[in-house]
Amino acid sequence: MVTLTLDRLTAHYGRHQILSEITTPPLEGGRVVALLGPNAAGKSTLFRRILGLIGGGGSVRIDGATRERPLAYMPQDTGANAVLSVYESVLLARMQGRGLKVQSEDLAEVDRALRELGISELGERDIGDLSGGQRQLVGAAQALVQDPEILLLDEPTSALDLHRQIQLLSILRRLARERHMLVLAALHDLGQALRFTDEAIMLENGRLIACGPTGEVVTPELLRQVYRVESRIEACSRGEPQLIVEAAT
Numbered sequence: 001m002v003t004l005t006l007d008r009l010t011a012h013y014g015r016h017q018i019l020s021e022i023t024t025p026p027l028e029g030g031r032v033v034a035l036l037g038p039n040a041a042g043k044s045t046l047f048r049r050i051l052g053l054i055g056g057g058g059s060v061r062i063d064g065a066t067r068e069r070p071l072a073y074m075p076q077d078t079g080a081n082a083v084l085s086v087y088e089s090v091l092l093a094r095m096q097g098r099g100l101k102v103q104s105e106d107l108a109e110v111d112r113a114l115r116e117l118g119i120s121e122l123g124e125r126d127i128g129d130l131s132g133g134q135r136q137l138v139g140a141a142q143a144l145v146q147d148p149e150i151l152l153l154d155e156p157t158s159a160l161d162l163h164r165q166i167q168l169l170s171i172l173r174r175l176a177r178e179r180h181m182l183v184l185a186a187l188h189d190l191g192q193a194l195r196f197t198d199e200a201i202m203l204e205n206g207r208l209i210a211c212g213p214t215g216e217v218v219t220p221e222l223l224r225q226v227y228r229v230e231s232r233i234e235a236c237s238r239g240e241p242q243l244i245v246e247a248a249t
């Protein structure tokens with residue numbers, strides 16, 4: 001089983017230190033982990049640091065990976081390249097690190113990723129012509145098609161309508177279980193984090209404030225401290241925890 005462990009990880013932009021000594025226990029494959037924290041807390045910076053796109057101290061340890069490229073990443077702004085069709089862009093993502101010879105298995109994986117995300121009918125469209133939500137789903141397909149052992153998603157649901165938010169989070173949870181994949185997703189919707197993620201990491205001002213089972217991280221006390229909101233958590237009629245936010249303080 002793959003694990004990702006962060007050990008005293010720091011990151012800086014120029015002379016500005018953004019992350020201060022982020023340490024986590026091993027985050028295990030098969031789980032969905034929410035990366036939480038207010039705007040500018042350092043979530044995107046942590047992704048970039050894990051990927052080695054920016055420098056800093058400490059270490060990122062990946063144990064138990066069986067592939068040469070265990071990580072796939074979906075950035076917050078997936079951008080668009082108007083000269084590619086959706087199908088081509090997802091195939092290109094699939095071929096990263098696999099050379100240029102496209103095998104039938106690669107085409108099958110592209111079809112599967114598009115189908116999983118319910119966007120098969122967009123295959124022929126230019127990605128520059130898509131809506132923001134459609135583009136975000138294509139970004140998720142580009143990451144998923146790499147069949148990673150660790151999937152990093154920076155606010156994957158921010159442009160999606162409610163149906164697609166729930167659909168994507170459900171798919172991620174199912175694929176994490178089926179493929180023994182670790183999913184680390186930055187989310188702003190703490191209610192959805194409570195419902196769809198197993199564990200959570202809470203950042204504030206570049207510091208790790210809490211890390212553990214989501215129900216132990218998303219608490220009224222911590223939300224008051226970190227998000228400055230008054231909230232309560234109640235069990236719904238099915239017994240699942242629901243976050244009710246009453247006021248910003």
Ligand SMILES: Nc1ncnc2c1ncn2[C@@H]1O[C@H](COP(=O)(O)OP(=O)(O)OP(=O)(O)O)[C@@H](O)[C@H]1O
Binds near residue numbers: 046
């Ligand atoms: N390229 C950069 N150069 C300098 N500072 C940066 C750069 N990118 C981000 N920062 C700063 O680093 C801090 C953390 O930003 P980051 O994007 O990691 O936060 P975030 O938690 O992802 O925020 P949000 O929820 O708003 O997306 C912010 O103060 C931001 O202004």
